[in-house]
Amino acid sequence: MTELENNRPATVRFAPSPTGYIHIGNARTALFNWLFARQNHGEFILRFDDTDEARSKTEFAEAIRADLEWLGIVPDTVAWQSKRGEAYAAAADRLREAGLLYPCFETGEELERRRKLRLARRLPPVYGREALKLTDEDRHRLEAEGRKPHWRFLLPNFADNPFETRRTEVHWDDVVRGPQTVDLASMSDPVLIREDGTYLYTLPSVVDDIEMGVTHIIRGDDHVTNTGAQIALFRALGSEAPAFGHHNLLTAASGEGLSKRSSALSIGTLREDGYEPMAIASLAVLIGTSESVAAMGSMSALLELFRPDFASKSAAKFDPAELTTLNRALVHDLSYEAVADRLAAMDISGPKADAFWTTVRKNIDFVKDAARWWSIVENGPVRDETLDDGDLEFVREAFALLPPEPWDGATWSVWTDAVKSATGRKGRALFMPLRVALTGIRSGPELADLLPLIGREGTLARRP
Known part of the structure; x- marks a missing residue:
């Protein structure tokens, strides 16, 4: 069990985008955070990253919250980033005033051309900060043409000249992966604000982490590289970054990443x-x-x-x-008490429901599978299997030897002993035809336990 220094409580957050339903990979991140908070007497924040107004939907947020609670994760606090626009605007203004947030007017096509050109010159395909060279006149002209800027955060990866970057290492002791290093010179200045004025994930996340007192950020390792830029942004906003942890991701059996869109x-x-x-x-x-x-x-x-x-x-x-x-x-291993309500919802109830569950649970993969066996007990065998002529005659003879009631756990043994003496059959040749006649299936719960549930009258009704 992990303990923080001086038993300091941990505050963590799970910040899904309500643009789809969460999958088992998302649940991994939520559970890592939940368990870490509980081990360290801390707080778990569910924070919806719903700044993408076009794709975020209330029904997805409600489904995410319901799924987490079903898994056993009940948040201590719930927050919505769409309600915190003023805090993000204030942070953006602070960065602009400090000269750390600058407007860029390139289109996606222009950026892609520059990226390919840098690759052709064997240079890192990072943004060259061309927008910093624009004069006020240049910007006014571009705006007059109808262009709207997106805004980039100026990474602290240079001495005096932002066009002469130098290796700038950011270090942290990852709570999952151990010591990590990211070179800010290997990265493009991240876009924090889109052309339409909406925020990308980075700025709202850092602002919220600061204001909500988040102490640990635990997430997938696809964010490792982003962490360097985010630590720089924490510092630019006058705060030390929380501790970071990056767990490995889950993929599909094919190796493809999991998607909320599936x-x-x-x-x-x-x-x-x-x-x-x-x-x-x-x-x-x-x-x-x-x-x-x-x-x-x-x-x-x-x-x-x-x-x-x-x-x-x-x-x-x-x-x-x-x-x-x-x-x-x-x-x-589920007790009858643990599943009684679910069984009742499948009309499995009454004085023999408890014994029925104890009998069938070892032969099913899902609680819902009990419904099929209840139908077999109450209504008769399924017709998955049939008896050949020799087994058919044997079963008819065996049914004539059914012992009288009351029936209990010993009835099966009494009956089969009598059948064995009368027919000479034993082993599989004796038991399998009786199982097929009683259930219609060649495998399943112990017939010694199942037979008293069916009862003598129910058993006679199955005589072929």
Whole structure:
């Protein structure tokens, strides 16, 4: 378990864009932050990065919050960046006054031409700060042509002349990856404000982190390079940066990155498919770490294993089959009390519901699979399998030997012993035809436990 120096509480944030549904990779980031905050007696902030007004939707934000709560993550604070425009404008003004935020008028096509030209000259494909050479007259002319500027943050990677950059290292001790270094001279000045006046992620994020007292930023390792520029921006705004941690990403089994635009692996879809929240949480946290992936029965159990630095440095491939394996292990251990409400919603209730669940849970992958077995118990076998003529005659003879009621866990043994004596059959040749006749399936729960649930009358009704 990770402890901060002097037991200082940690304040972390999970900042999704409500432009789609979160997937298991997003859940990994949320869970790393949640577990870290809980280990360090801290606060978890859910902060919606909804500054992209065209794509952000309230229904996505509501779904994200519901998915997190279903996983067991209840935020201490919820914030919306769309409501904090004044704070971002004030920060932008401070940067302009300090000469650290400058207007640029290049189009995307112009920037791409310059990038290719630099590559042809074997120069790093970074922005050359040509906009700093514009005079007031140049800017007025471009604005008169209808161009609107985007605004870039001037990185502190030079001595006196911004056109003569020099190696400028930013260092931090990453809480996941250990010591890290980024050279600001290898980066373009980041765009903070778009042509339409809306903010990109960087400025609102840094302003919020400062004002909300965030102590640790834990996120995917695709942000490692960005961290250098963000640390510089923290300092430009008069604040020291929080501690950073960058965990490895989850990818699809094919190696492709996960996307919010594909709902196949969204938390909502996985929930609808019947996965338990702790199956998702266990895999999301433990895959790609030094710990073995195992089904944790509770968030408390996961909390005991969690260390932010146990994540490896290579991407972890998400295999849905592994998630099903974890789910199966959890379902097999669920008590009747834990699933009674869900069973009742499937019309599985009454005096034998508890015994029924205990009987079938070891043979299903999802709680919802119990519905099929309840139908078999109550209504008769499915017709997945059929009996050949020899087995058909054997089953008819066996049904004539059914013992009288009351039936209990010993009834199956009493019955099959009688059938064995009468027919000479034993082993698979004896048991499999009876299983098919009773359930219509060649595998499933122990028939010694299933038979009393079916009852003598129900069993006689299945005689072929």
